[in-house]
Amino acid sequence: MAGLGFGWSAAVLLAVVATLSRRVVTVVPVMALSGSLLSIPSAVLAAVSLLLRLSPAVTIAAVLFPRIFPNAYELLRASLTAPHVVMARARGLPPARLFLFHVVPSALMPLVALGGVSVTLASGASIPIEALADSPGVGQLAWQAALGRDLPVLVSVTLLLTAITVAVNVLADLLVARLGRHLA
Numbered sequence: 001m002a003g004l005g006f007g008w009s010a011a012v013l014l015a016v017v018a019t020l021s022r023r024v025v026t027v028v029p030v031m032a033l034s035g036s037l038l039s040i041p042s043a044v045l046a047a048v049s050l051l052l053r054l055s056p057a058v059t060i061a062a063v064l065f066p067r068i069f070p071n072a073y074e075l076l077r078a079s080l081t082a083p084h085v086v087m088a089r090a091r092g093l094p095p096a097r098l099f100l101f102h103v104v105p106s107a108l109m110p111l112v113a114l115g116g117v118s119v120t121l122a123s124g125a126s127i128p129i130e131a132l133a134d135s136p137g138v139g140q141l142a143w144q145a146a147l148g149r150d151l152p153v154l155v156s157v158t159l160l161l162t163a164i165t166v167a168v169n170v171l172a173d174l175l176v177a178r179l180g181r182h183l184a
Contacts (some may be wrong), residue, residue: 003057007061033066034066063121084102123165138157
């Protein structure tokens with residue numbers, strides 16, 4: 001859970017900074033970091049974090065960041081160029097008010113939907129990360145059950161992860177529907 005929060009915080013913060021600065025000097029390094037992390041398998045990230053004595057949460061954040069940042073950046077960038085935002089800027093709204101009241105609401109619903117999907121990504125990434133780091137958790141349990149061919153535990157873990165995925169996605173869908181009524 002900490003890795004999910006850290007990955008989201010880093011991705012959204014850097015997406016906001018890159019969107020608001022609109023400079024190549026800001027966007028290119030973050031995109032390069034995102035692309036580099038995306039090309040490294042989660043097991044390799046787990047091994048590197050183990051060698052550097054980093055927490056498994058940092059590794060899960062490193063797995064999630066490149067999947068969240070490009071989407072968040074593009075949503076915010078597209079919202080910044082939407083016609084109603086251009087008109088609000090032309091009317092002279094302060095940048096903070098423009099961003100908080102016009103850009104963020106436009107990007108909020110897709111970001112909530114992305115949040116539901118990222119929980120599934122985090123649980124999938126936790127299996128090799130927790131196994132390699134020998135960290136207790138559901139990922140470690142699934143790994144040990146797979147190695148021991150313990151079918152009842154594997155089925156239970158699979159059903160648990162499926163239930164969590166369905167519950168989070170239903171919650172995200174309900175939140176999107178509620179936001180859609182309030183923002184429309």
